[in-house]
Amino acid sequence: MEHWAALKSPSKVADVESLETQNNSKFIFLLGRLARFRTLPRLQIRAEKHWLVEFIDACLRGVGQCLFQNSPLSGLLFLVAFGLADVGYEMVIFALVGVVTSTAFSILLGLPKSVRKAGMYGYNATLVGCAVHTLSLNRRFMTDRFSSFVPTISLIIGLSAFTVLVTTATAAVLPRGLPVLTFPFQLAMWVYALAGQSYPSIQLLAQSEPHLMVNITTTQRMYSQMEIFQGILTGIGQTCLVDDWISGLLMLIGIFLCSPTSAFAALVSSTISAYFAVGFHAYNISSGLYGYNPVLIGIALSGLFLAPKHWRTLVLIVSGVLFTFLITCATTSAFNVFGLPVLTWPFTVMTWIILLVAQTLPDTECIALDEIKTPEDHIESYYLI
Numbered sequence: 239m240e241h242w243a244a245l246k247s248p249s250k251v252a253d254v255e256s257l258e259t260q261n262n263s264k265f266i267f268l269l270g271r272l273a274r275f276r277t278l279p280r281l282q283i284r285a286e287k288h289w290l291v292e293f294i295d296a297c298l299r300g301v302g303q304c305l306f307q308n309s310p311l312s313g314l315l316f317l318v319a320f321g322l323a324d325v326g327y328e329m330v331i332f333a334l335v336g337v338v339t340s341t342a343f344s345i346l347l348g349l350p351k352s353v354r355k356a357g358m359y360g361y362n363a364t365l366v367g368c369a370v371h372t373l374s375l376n377r378r379f380m381t382d383r384f385s386s387f388v389p390t391i392s393l394i395i396g397l398s399a400f401t402v403l404v405t406t407a408t409a410a411v412l413p414r415g416l417p418v419l420t421f422p423f424q425l426a427m428w429v430y431a432l433a434g435q436s437y438p439s440i441q442l443l444a445q446s447e448p449h450l451m452v453n454i455t456t457t458q459r460m461y462s463q464m465e466i467f468q469g470i471l472t473g474i475g476q477t478c479l480v481d482d483w484i485s486g487l488l489m490l491i492g493i494f495l496c497s498p499t500s501a502f503a504a505l506v507s508s509t510i511s512a513y514f515a516v517g518f519h520a521y522n523i524s525s526g527l528y529g530y531n532p533v534l535i536g537i538a539l540s541g542l543f544l545a546p547k548h549w550r551t552l553v554l555i556v557s558g559v560l561f562t563f564l565i566t567c568a569t570t571s572a573f574n575v576f577g578l579p580v581l582t583w584p585f586t587v588m589t590w591i592i593l594l595v596a597q598t599l600p601d602t603e604c605i606a607l608d609e610i611k612t613p614e615d616h617i618e619s620y621y622l623i
Contacts, residue, residue: 272498273496273497273498273499273612273614275309275311275495275496276309276496276497276611276612276614276615277308277309277496277611277612278309278310278311281295281310282295282355292355293341293342294310295310295355296341296354296355296356296357296360297313297334297337297338297341297357297360298310298311298313298314298317298357299313299355299356299357299360300313300337300340300341300357300358300359300360300361300363300364301313301314301316301317301333301337301357301360301361301364302316302357302361302492302496303356303357303358303360303361304316304361304364304365304477304478305477305478305489305492305493305500305504305534305537306497306500306537306538306542307492307493307496307497307500308356308357308496308611308612309495309496311492311495311496312492312493312495312496313357313492314492315488315489315491315492315495316478316489316492317330317333317334318488319475319478319480319482319485319486319488319489319492320333320368320478320480320485322480322482322484322485322488323475323480323481323482323485324481324482325371326485328371329367329368329371329372329480331367332367332368332370332371332390332391332394333364333367333368333371333478334367335367335391335394335395335398336360336363336364336365336366336367336368336394336397336398337360337361337363337364337367337398339363339394339395339398339399340359340360340362340363340398340399340401340402341354341359341360341363343359343398343399343402344359344402347402347406349402349406358405359401359402359405361420361423362398362401362404362405362420362422362423362426363394363397363398363401363402363423364478365420365423365478365479365582366394366397366398366401366423366426366427367394367398368478368479368480369423369427369479369579369581370390370393370394370397371479372479372480372481373479373579374390393430397426397427397430400422400426400429401422401423401426402422404421404422404425404426405418405422408421408422413594415593415597415604415606415607416590416593416594417543417589417593417607419538419582419585419586419589419590420534420581420582420585420586421586423581423582424581424582424583424586427579427581428578428581431577431578431579432576432578435577461516461523461524465523465524466512466513466516466523466524467483468483468524469483469512469515469523469524469525469526469528469529470486470505470508470509470512470526470529471483471484471486471487471490471508471526472486472524472525472526472529473486473508473511473512473526473527473528473529473530473532473533474486474487474489474490474493474504474505474508474526474529474530474533475489475526475530476525476526476527476529476530477489477530477533477534477582481525481526483524483526486526490504490505493537496612497612497613497614498614499540499541499612499613499614499617500537500540500541500542500612500613502540503536503537503539503540503541503555504533504536504537506536507529507532507533507535507536507537507559508526508529508530508532508533508536510532510559510560510563511528511529511531511532511533511559511563512528512529514528514560514563515528515529515563518567528563528566528567530582530585531562531563531565531566531582531584531585531588532559532560532562532563532566532585534582534585534589535558535559535562535585535588535589535592536555536558536559538585538589539551539554539555539558539589539592540555540613541613541614541616541617542605542610542612542613542616543589543593543604543605543610544592544593544596544602544603544604544605545602545603545604545605545616545620546613546616546617546620547601547602547603547620548601548602550599550601550602551596551602554592554595554596554602557592558588558589558592561588562584562585562588565584565587565588566580566584569583569584
């Protein structure tokens with residue numbers, strides 16, 4: 239009885255709360271030391287003084303937003319990572335054509351400046367440029383400038399402008415609290431891929447013939463730890479269709495400079511998916527194709543769209559990562575019937591599902607889209623109140 243009385247006494251409760259406050263303060267201090275750069279808000283304010291600098295800042299943030307990083311520094315490192323890929327200088331060019339086109343088109347349409355400055359009109363177009371480079375029939379565009387390079391650039395410009403329209407329309411019809419994510423990128427690439435099946439003369443991308451896929455992606459071989467390690471980092475690179483583990487490492491550093499929390503979530507999510515793939519006897523784990531969708535949802539749910547305020551949030555994050563892996567496997571089979579690439583559809587649909595579920599749970603909270611900053615900012619706001 240004395241034990242339970244002591245637990246309920248106001249002095250004991252006060253001591254426990256004081257200890258929790260001290261621990262939270264130490265954690266927040268350490269997190270603040272790690273997350274020194276974040277979104278570089280002062281740079282954004284200074285960029286407003288000149289339209290060209292402001293435009294470049296918005297474009298770099300658009301590249302960074304491919305992995306939810308609203309930072310020109312992250313965007314710059316991502317471009318360097320693209321350059322390390324096979325014929326990487328062309329991927330950099332294509333990504334820049336995409337983000338510049340979409341940012342300029344958003345200005346032409348008079349869309350909200352605050353959204354444009356955060357790079358929200360640029361990341362889908364950046365992904366279009368990366369996808370066109372990776373999926374193209376000809377990976378050496380510069381050697382055949384007129385018959386290949388010019389039509390490809392024209393394709394990227396058209397699809398990039400299309401993503402701006404789809405972004406605006408999707409945001410208008412989605413339920414309150416759901417972000418657009420990469421759906422405009424997916425729709426743009428699917429529309430073009432299907433058009434190319436009907437009109438081969440306009441097809442510039444390599445795609446498989448529609449077919450059923452049954453037990454052709456499994457293997458009984460044992461993977462070395464180095465292959466798994468490379469697969470983990472390549473999974474991060476594959477979020478932008480970069481098949482290179484060194485590029486993935488550089489992109490992880492770019493994420494860390496804006497948000498250490500997101501970098502940790504990306505690394506853990508890619509690791510979980512890699513070992514899941516090993517357990518499934520999946521083929522070619524080092525390609526990273528099993529990890530990029532889990533990486534994206536891991537970042538999205540780890541303090542970015544979900545408030546870090548209750549242990550059930552962690553349950554949702556882990557569930558999202560695991561089920562995204564399964565949806566990736568399922569949609570790979572389903573989409574092969576139509577000859578379409580899966581892209582980031584599993585991440586998009588699973589993130590929407592988790593956010594809708596979170597809105598119905600009593601102890602979880604979604605962060606309002608117009609209040610989203612970095613996970614570190616959200617953590618500080620919830621634990622320093």
